[in-house]
Amino acid sequence: MQVSRAPEEPVVKEGSSPASAEMAVVRDEGPLSNARVCPTCGSRYPADFRVCPRDAAPLEDAPVDEDPLIGSVLGESYAVVRVIGEGGMGRVYEARHTRLHKKRYAVKLLHQELARQPDVVTRFQQEAEAASALSHPNIVGVYDVNVTRDGRPFIVGELLEGVELGAYLDQVGKLPVESAVRVVRQVCQALAAAHQHGIVHRDMKPENVFLVGSEGHVKVLDFGISKVGEGNANLTKTGMVMGTPGYMAPEQARGARVDLRADVYAVGAILYRCVTGKAPFEGLDPMATLTAVVSQEPERPTQLEPSLPAALELVIQNAMAKDAASRFPSMEAFDAELASFDPARASLLPPSPDMTGESQRASGTPPTVVRPARANKAHHAPTMLAQRSRDVRWARPALALLTAGVFLWVTLGLVTALVAAIKLFGDGDSALTTTEVVLSGVGALALMLTPTILWCRHLARIWGSTPRVMSLGEQLRAALLAGIAGYGVIVLFRAFFDAILQDGSFGLTAPTWTLGLFAASCGFGALGWFAMGRNRASERG
Incomplete structure (x- = not known):
């Protein structure tokens, strides 16, 4: 299996760490030999300029080792101001519009070596197309796509000021339940809009x-490996694993085809991280994580956060x-389940240690505050x-x-059945010996030993999953009640005919009746088990 990581984000975010930011590319019109830079507005000027014509601030010499793209104009409209971040796929820049000077953008430029790989370029183009097809307040905007003179593609998108949720969780550990739910509900709403357009993230x-x-407004980023209908089937062949192991759905980790429910799993894993402070399978290497995703249950959230x-x-x-x-059949269903835990929509994130006071002012990032929640009893249910x-x-x-x-019921039934069999094939009138x-x-x-061992092993595998425990309990209860009820009905049926006809045996010996009762009881129990299973399956469907 091949594990591949797609571009980190189609549109860049200001203030994000270089390791996590990835950028779109811009059409390069070539450096303008801008050797002077304004410390106030960031504009570039030739070496003979001394003062910025816009704000009259004294110009400074540009660093000699800075990115050569800084100061150039891409696509005849986007003047590159500075590097925001860099990732495995490319570099992200802040750019200003050459005619609308107050308009700022994030420009994501593909690395030169990757621009020579057709599948990477196709995926990069797909990212732009997928994001640009969506218009939603919780999805980052994409405005343009082009190539530089040397053939590298770029994406021009919305410039965001804030912090990635991952970086924020690294700082604060975990979020209060209301804050985590509010953030994840916005993610659900964004992905619901994407799914309505046939796009799976x-x-x-x-x-x-x-x-x-x-206010902790959420933007969903990076549609680089999204699935748009069936149009990119040759980009993601069966057996190829793409995504981030810790947040992959099991079917995605196996390299199987996925649908919108893979996003449901990933968002559930994000919520897990938000409320517990730990990823579902934290501390494992990528291949071990893939194995765990397929075969193991993550630790129960309430064990990490009682x-x-x-x-x-x-x-x-x-x-x-x-x-x-x-799983939930849609993001709308997931969001509806979370609504009960979202009593107030105004307050969100508590301030992180690194996002307050002087460090906030130095970084230029708006402070993140939490406001008192307003109770909403009707909504909270x-x-x-x-x-x-x-x-x-x-x-x-x-x-x-x-x-x-169930163990007691089946064991006692087996004992009576074995006693009946001994009487049936022996001397039915004599009492059994002690032996x-x-x-x-x-x-x-x-006879019960092997089934009991297998059952206990199954319980150990599912014990960490509350939904599976509840589902199994319902099926087991249905089987037990149906078996006991079936046994009782047959006993009453025989007693009724015995009272009416003075012969309820229908010519059958007592051992035969006992064996028949046990078999019928097991049959009714099996019917109860499978009926409950089918009922739960129909409810999910």
């Missing part, structure tokens, strides 16, 4: 969520279900959340009790 992660301004509402854990784990069919939290807390104890109940009774009990336990 496929690389959602905290680094591709950008927080703008003091104060987390149990109902929110259920939402997170539903979004991160291994089986795509078990406390009764529903309390009930759901109780269901989550009792899910595991209930499953353990049901497991014990025969002991052998019946030992035989029943021996």
Whole structure:
């Protein structure tokens, strides 16, 4: 399998770290030999200029080792001012419009060596096309795409001032539940708009969520490996793994074809990181992470953050279900589940240690503040959340009790069935010997040994997933109740005919009845199990 990382973001963000920023490229009209720079507005001028004509500030000498693209004009409209960041795919610049001087842009320029690779260039172009097709307040804007004189493509997009969610979480650790939910709901709304246009992002992660301004307004970035309908099938062949391992859906990690539910999983993983302070499979190398994504459940969020509402854990784990069919069917459904945890839409992010006071003023980044939340009881639906939290807390104890109940039911049924078989094939009128009774009990336990071991191993695999525990508990309860009810109905049926006809045996011996009752009880239990499974599958569909 090949793991590939797409461009970090089609439109750059001011204030982001160089390691995480990636940029679009611009049409280069060539350096203008601007050897002087204005420290106030950043404009460039020839070496014989002494004062900036715009603001009368004394000009300074431009650094001799600076990027040669700085000071040039791209696409006849975009004057490159400075480097904002750089990533594996390219470099991002701030640019100003040559005619509308107050208009600033982020320009993402592909690295020279990558510009020679047709698949990379195609993906870069796809990023621009995907983002430009979307008009949504939570999706970064893309305005232009072009190539430089030496053939390198570039994207011109919205210049954002703020901080990546990933960098912000590195600073503050984790977010309050209301703040995390508010951020993720905006991501859900952005991706819902993308999905309506047939675009699946496929690389959602905290680094591709950008927080703008003091209110924590969200912008979704980097559609570089997005799937637009089936039009890019030759770019992402089956067996090729593209994305970020820690936030990939299991089917994506296996190299299978994905749909919008892969984005649901990734956004669930982002919410996991926001409320726990840790990525779902943190500390593993990329290949080990891919293996864990496919085969393991991440640690329960409430084990990492005990104060987390149990109902929110259920939402997170539903979004991160291994089986795509078990996840929320759409971003709208995911957003609707999160609405109960979003009592106030005004307050968002608490200030981070590195984004306050003098460090904020020095960086030029607007301060991030949190405002008191306004209660909204109707929206918060406390009764529903309390009930759901109780269901989550009792899910595991209930499953353990049901497991014990089913084990007892089946074991006792096997003992009676074995005793009946001994009587049926032996002398039916004689009492069993002590040896025969002991052998019946030992035989029943021996028959139960392997299924019990397999069942316990299955429980150990799913124990960390609250949705799977609850689903299994419901199926087990349905099977137990159906089996017991079936047994009781048949016993009552026989008693009824025995009372009416004075013969309820229908010519069958007692051992035969006992074996039939056990078989019927197991059959009713199996019907209850599969009926509940089909019902849950239809609810998901």
